[in-house]
Amino acid sequence: MKLLIVEDDVRIASILVRALTENGYAVDHADSVESGVEAIELEAYDLAVLDIMLPGHPRGGIEVCSRLRQLRPHTPILMLTALDSVASKVGALDGGADDYLAKPFHLDELAARVRALLRRSPRVTPPMLRARGGIQLDPATRTAHRSGRSIPLTAKEYAVLEYLMRNAGTVISSSELIDHAWDSNYIGFSNVVQTYIRYLRKKLNLPGEDDIIHTRRGAGYIIMPADDGEP
Incomplete structure (x- = not known):
């Protein structure tokens, strides 16, 4: 399965790519709203992990999320937020995300949430x-x-x-x-x-x-x- 990570922090992105690659996924990385939108326009990803706080755009990862929902409505989306507030969580979910994860987080939890979203995705064939x-x-x-x-x-x-x-x-x-x-x-x-x-x-x-x-x-x-x- 192929995943997209949109994260501008180089250190965090490197950790995410390595962790998900070790879990058997092929992972592409984009570091801005523009490169994230370009990636989803070119590739049908099985799941996207989007950081909310992206520089250079007022809506950040929500903009990538909205564009992805328009292009590929059934692709699972996991939003990453540095703000563990109700408003931030509501904004992520109302923006089109299927799930959210507050920073800092454990990589094991990230992998588990990715697996859960893929199991529920209509793009994924029956479990066995x-x-x-x-x-x-x-x-x-x-x-x-x-x-x-x-x-x-x-x-x-x-x-x-x-x-x-x-x-x-x-x-x-x-x-x-x-x-x-x-x-x-x-x-x-x-x-x-x-x-x-x-x-x-x-x-x-x-x-x-x-x-x-x-x-x-x-x-x-x-x-x-x-x-x-x-x-």
Whole structure:
């Protein structure tokens, strides 16, 4: 899943990006109302975390929130406010936010609120994702199972597998996986997707089991939807 953070404080933004990335999300960062609005006009994010107090604009993060509500009405929005007052909270919620978090906050609480908002989002598919071969992925607990066994995944492995399973039956290109599982500033090895697909295959497939992830040469990768009646 891909998240947007709009926060002008470089130190706080760095902490937020690192914490959410470690939780398996691809995270983009904007530091102003203008760059935040530009980001949401270009990208369909799964969730946005917006600071209320942004410089250079009288409405700050509320302006980004309003614009996001116009463009993508169902995107969950978490507002960050330095003012833990009733008026500040009411302003955030009336401005279109789904939830608010007062600064300072614990990163564990931030991650929990993000998970809760994503679970409630109509853009998110049903809680348990299933695919052919008996593979199950639970976004609520971020765990994978196949044929009754638990499969440990790193944050990035989870992000790649989740996107493939959310789009089961569709061929997903490497560039699309990079767009959704890595942030927009990613500059690295061109074979990073191939590397993580190899990691996943080693974990998902025991000897004698069918491959879960199929390669379509020149096109990308595909996971097939679960058959009717398949658990």
